[in-house]
Amino acid sequence: MGSLRDYKNWDIDWEMTPEDAVTLYLEWGNHPWDSKFAPVTSKNDYTNYFTVYLWDDKPRVLFVRRNSEEARELMSIELPKDIAERFRKSVGGLKGNYPVNAEVREWIETQMNN
Incomplete structure (x- = not known):
């Protein structure tokens, strides 16, 4: 899978x-008219983003590329x-998939630039 440095020039949301x-x-029909995101119009629309995965004992960051197919x-x-x-404590120890916070983003960006 490489390293985070491999993605430093990618468009990240x-x-x-x-x-x-x-x-x-x-849920294409569930897009609110006042959303900060442009609506998806085809399978060629995609987003690259990070998420914090807390379903396992070892929390990890996932880098995801999503479109309407996958x-x-x-x-x-x-x-x-x-x-x-600190992240686990900030979400009350609950398992789940979470958006990155400022500390995690800073760590990711540091890893990308090392």
């Missing part, structure tokens, strides 16, 4: 959340233990 991605790409996991990388614990 830092505002995309897992919920917004489902609304845009899987969500492709381009990269999965474990979060450093200290960041993972």
Whole structure:
């Protein structure tokens, strides 16, 4: 899968959340008229975004490319233990898929530029 450096020049939507991605790409008719995202008009429309995956014991960041046909996991990388614990605490220890917060984004960007 490479490293985060491989994606540093990609177009990344830092505002995309897992919920917004489902609304845009899987529930086309559910797109609100005042949304901050442009509506999907074809399978050629896609978004690249990060999400924090907390379904396992080891929290990780997923880099996802989604269109109306699929969500492709381009990269999965474990979060450093200290960041993972703070993130887990910030969501009350609940399992799930979450948008990145400022600390996780900063860590990702640092990894991309190293």
